[in-house]
Amino acid sequence: MTIVLVTGGAGYLGSSVLAPLKLAGYQPVVFDNLSRGFSQLVLQHNVPLVLGDLSDRSLLRSVLKAYRVDAILHFAALANMGESNEQPNHYYRINTVDALGLLEEAIAYRPQSPPAVIVSSSCAVFGIPPALPVAELSTRTPINPYGRSKLAMEWMLEDLAQRYRFPAVILRSFNAAGADPQNGCGECRQHETHLIPLAIEAALEGKPFIIYGDHFETRDGSAIRDFTHVRDLASAHIAALDYLIAGGASTDFNLGTGVGYSVREVLNCVERVCGRPIIVKIGRRRLGDPPALVADAAKARQLLHWQPHYSDLERIVRDALSWEQQRQRVPGLGRLAAAGVQ
Numbered sequence: 256m257t258i259v260l261v262t263g264g265a266g267y268l269g270s271s272v273l274a275p276l277k278l279a280g281y282q283p284v285v286f287d288n289l290s291r292g293f294s295q296l297v298l299q300h301n302v303p304l305v306l307g308d309l310s311d312r313s314l315l316r317s318v319l320k321a322y323r324v325d326a327i328l329h330f331a332a333l334a335n336m337g338e339s340n341e342q343p344n345h346y347y348r349i350n351t352v353d354a355l356g357l358l359e360e361a362i363a364y365r366p367q368s369p370p371a372v373i374v375s376s377s378c379a380v381f382g383i384p385p386a387l388p389v390a391e392l393s394t395r396t397p398i399n400p401y402g403r404s405k406l407a408m409e410w411m412l413e414d415l416a417q418r419y420r421f422p423a424v425i426l427r428s429f430n431a432a433g434a435d436p437q438n439g440c441g442e443c444r445q446h447e448t449h450l451i452p453l454a455i456e457a458a459l460e461g462k463p464f465i466i467y468g469d470h471f472e473t474r475d476g477s478a479i480r481d482f483t484h485v486r487d488l489a490s491a492h493i494a495a496l497d498y499l500i501a502g503g504a505s506t507d508f509n510l511g512t513g514v515g516y517s518v519r520e521v522l523n524c525v526e527r528v529c530g531r532p533i534i535v536k537i538g539r540r541r542l543g544d545p546p547a548l549v550a551d552a553a554k555a556r557q558l559l560h561w562q563p564h565y566s567d568l569e570r571i572v573r574d575a576l577s578w579e580q581q582r583q584r585v586p587g588l589g590r591l592a593a594a595g596v597q
């Protein structure tokens with residue numbers, strides 16, 4: 256059986272690959288420090304959870320050996336553009352320096368044939384792209400420390416994979432959204448910053464929703480993003496793993512639907528699905544926030560035979576709402592006042 260080390264597997268994207276990995280015949284082992292993740296999201300799948308920090312190289316070394324890891328899915332990172340402006344040093348330390356440590360340990364563990372590595376990167380590496388939709392060959396000129404810390408990781412992976420001859424794939428998710436309530440996965444952050452959970456909270460609790468900037472050069476002035484269902488992104492990660500295990504060459508893939516929705520369009524959809532109005536306030540545009548990001552995922556469709564199946568916006572919001580309601584019943588995961596939820 257192929258053993259897959261899933262770093263950051265207690266977080267949103269990482270936990271969403273655990274059930275599909277098992278279903279596809281892989282054996283995941285999660286490595287996470289729980290700084291932003293939740294042990295329940297791992298243990299519910301009967302998957303081993305190693306509690307540890309990426310900077311703990313001796314622990315990484317012993318985990319790689321003890322579990323005889325064949326492949327690594329690297330999700331562990333800090334992933335908040337706004338926060339990265341405040342704490343760039345943390346972003347470079349965890350997303351770049353600690354990622355290098357992980358790669359070095361993976362190479363040292365099996366120098367002749369290091370494990371296959373798939374890293375979860377981000378559309379943030381593209382900054383403000385010259386044209387939409389954004390293909391892999393678009394210039395990578397990030398405009399915030401988060402994107403730059405991810406781009407540095409991409410460069411390191413490209414160089415080390417070539418030098419040490421291991422197969423590697425970079426997956427750039429655009430905006431992960433929605434939930435997989437049947438597999439007990441969805442967004443839950445101690446401090447939520449993502450659009451759809453915040454919009455649902457605003458609709459259910461009557462809290463104002465702040466749109467950060469309404470003067471972008473877009474059709475309604477609010478920023479446009481490509482929201483892809485987390486189940487579709489999970490299946491892309493499995494497809495990339497299958498591809499590398501089958502001998503596919505190292506490469507990169509952009510992952511998205513190719514359709515962008517503005518923040519206002521998402522709010523309208525959340526209002527429709529929740530059946531409640533959202534009070535909107537306009538805040539200042541955030542530093543390093545591109546006006547529009549939409550993926551060209553033709554390469555993933557062609558080489559990975561990947562196709563999003565659940566990424567219709569209304570489906571994303573419905574699943575996110577079910578998850579919000581479901582997680583109230585899971586100790587330690589709830590956020591919304593249960594009274595506000597039907």
Ligand SMILES: NC(=O)c1ccc[n+]([C@@H]2O[C@H](COP(=O)([O-])OP(=O)(O)OC[C@H]3O[C@@H](n4cnc5c(N)ncnc54)[C@H](O)[C@@H]3O)[C@@H](O)[C@H]2O)c1
Pocket residue numbers: 262263264265266267268269286287288289290291292293307308309310329330331332333334349353375376377378427428429430431432
């Ligand atoms: N959510 C998105 O829309 C999105 C889009 C593009 C890319 N990504 C990428 O996907 C990955 C996961 O994002 P997410 O949204 O699931 O974030 P998340 O915060 O939910 O998950 C990150 C996980 O990594 C763990 N972690 C963080 N630092 C760690 C460290 N030093 N050592 C060990 N574990 C650590 C956290 O505890 C958490 O469980 C990130 O690499 C992010 O850049 C996410």
